[in-house]
Amino acid sequence: MALLAGALAFVLTLGGAGAMLYALQDRLIYFPDVTPPPPPALLGLNEIRETRLRTADGLSLLAWSLPAATDRAPVILYLHGNGGHVAYRAERARYFARQGWGALFVEWRGYGGNPGSPSEDGLTEDARAGLASLRAAGIAPSRIVLWGESLGTGIAIRLAAEQPDAVAAVVLESPYTSLLDLAHRHYPLLPATLLLRDRYDSLSRIPAVRAPILILHGARDGLVPVEMAHRLKAAATAPVELHELPNAGHDDIATWGGLDAAAAFVGERLR
Template sequence: MGWIMSAVTVYVGLMVVMYLLQPILLYPGASPREEPEFYGVKGMEKISLTMDDGVILTHWFKAPARLGYPVVLAFHGNAGHTGDRLPKLKYLLEMGFGLLQVEYRGYAGHKGRPSETAFKADGAVAMSWLLEQGYAEQQIITYGESLGSGMAIWLAARYQVQAVILEAPYSSIAEVAQAKYWYLPAKWLLRDKWRSDLAIRDVTAPVFIFHGEKDELIPVALARRLLSLAPGEKQSVFFQEGYHMDLYDHGAEKNVREFLEEYVLGKLGEGKLGNSLPEAAK
């Protein structure tokens, strides 16, 4: 019986460690970033916004280069910062879209404690800032990578955005944790569950999902489940040789461009996105 008690003790200990360390595992943070120019893009503005609890977050923004083009509101994954992602997203600027890259509390030298509740509140402030600049909800595209896909979906469920782009998304972080830590009741231990599977049911905008079949961090089956729950127009690409962070190496840019040309630029040509830029974008 002694070995059984020892095994139980170890198992309970693992659950305790999992519960206590989950903020670090889910939100590892990132070191300070350089200026936007360091990452190969000139003309990005630094937008500092004060959150409800006094934390100041500095995001990166560039207005659309073409008349009437939407702004892409982008949320990166749980590791790194906006600087890491700017090089792969600069094609959006080249296409004429605007770009607002949101940075997280606890990342890139910012103060504040990361959490699902805090991230969502901070994301809502970024969305409000865009609306205050004169952009209509229909002139905003939400883009989410990995953890950030939860932010993109959550906002798209609350605002009438033009489109939603999801890179390596999940149905819920609880399911991701359960798949990784299959030997623990991980989904019950997790405080921040990020239920994108529930939020996406209220998304009316066209959705584009791209994911890697060999993703070892977020199982591709969770992205397929999320896709099945999207109620409106949707497209997807699943890269046979793709992992989690290399989807652009497999040609994802071409697929995103095609989606934007069909669901955004096509409607722009029909006059459905408005025909003027806000004062801040002129």
Template sequence: MKIKWMLGMGAGAAALLAAGEYALARYFLRRTLMRGKADNKRTQKMAGTDWSVYLPFMEENRQWFLSQPHEDVYIQSEDGLKLHGTYFPGKDPKRAVICFHGYTSRGLNDYPSLARFYMGCGLGVLTVDERAHGDSEGIYIGFGCLDRLDAKKWMEYMAGRLGEDCELLLQGISMGAATVDMAVGLELPPQVKGAVSDCAFTSAKEVFTSVLKTTYHMPAFPLMDLSDRMAKKEAGYGLDECNARDEVKKAKIPMLFIHGSKDTFVPCSMVHELYEACAAPKDLLIIEGASHAEAYYKDRPAYEAAVRKLMERAFTKGVCEE
């Protein structure tokens, strides 16, 4: 009887542990993948970047950006979502940059400063609201895996709008950069000439594993495995189903990889993995002392010089300046 009792207690404890792990995975998935549950303030706190020093500069650029002529534009994703973007025409009607924002943000939040730089180079700017963000539809955040297909739709839209002889650049920050890196593995429209990847992660699973370890001091197993199965069932993709490291191996356009040396949210080691894996012409810029998504603000001259170099390489003629 005592042995049976002990076995019963052991089985009960195992069942409770499994139930607890399942509940934790469910909570984790809802907080990270579901619209309305993933919180921008929480994300900024975890990322650890102190934006206060840059706020005057950012606000000045935001006011300037929003004062420029622009319009709301929409496309439909392959799975039927209405996706939103904001288009700002440039001096050169045949050139534009398509900008993809970070996790829990939106296009108009992340890009006023960089957009002012790009428009100063004559380019039009399309800021995209990725699925389940901003004014785009969607319940589940795509972490690049779903967004890469949406990104290709945006490229096709811009190529159709500006004409067959136009030249397009891709720019992504954080999750938007992962979107760009994952998208370059697809067969892109010939009008897409280059890509800027700023503080990208390799995959949702790998960056979640890093955050669990560094922020929450938790092991990835079994939480990641459970969350991965839930994501496949509910969101339609696995957390490591599309890995940017594998996709940049297929890249055919020049790429610029940028990262901050002090990024603790998306480890700087990931940019080295991406850079080494990339099969296309490429450059790497590490901004010393920059934390997550801070690179442009920490060293604007170096960032802009690197982007100009990419554009000179990618475009058929020179880049104009204001």
């Protein structure tokens, strides 16, 4: 009886934890800085202009736009990760500017003073609005590079799979196979399959991507294991380069030369 009572208590405790996880899962996935970012000029980003994106579901979203140095230079559609807001990527904007690239930094709904709440479908709409904005500006698909950072890699893969002829290349920085796989890894006792709403199932979508892909991943990534990058590479049908950085973790790809590897890839693919 004592053993049965103990097992029942464990199940009830696990069930309570599962219910809490289901109710609060958005807080475990999305970590927005909800305050509006400072004007780019205050950060020394004099080339950057603030612009607005209109989503299909009626939101008006802040975005940062960096003009390309020439009308043939690559243009990056940048989809950032789950933390902070667009101003946290100021160094990335400076790097792109030094390359002479254009860029559109999509700011997610619920981030950086934007209306709405983040979700997988919502962020996908935001990315679609960014791609539509580049099209409306006359940017040819042969110049557009989809660049996903961490959580944003799931959106980049989904968008490239949905619109396979809309971009010339895809860069995936610290990608994962799916959030469900990550949940099983980090919360092994919880029934994540039943609880998780936003799945970001990149592994099932990447075979539909036609554009060449570069994967940047740190071998010391403690959040997303590098074996997930290898699984994505194996599942892809498009040409894939995997650049594994032996000293990098999850958030310091740039520190260990990842951006230079991406610049070489973009230069080769969009030459």
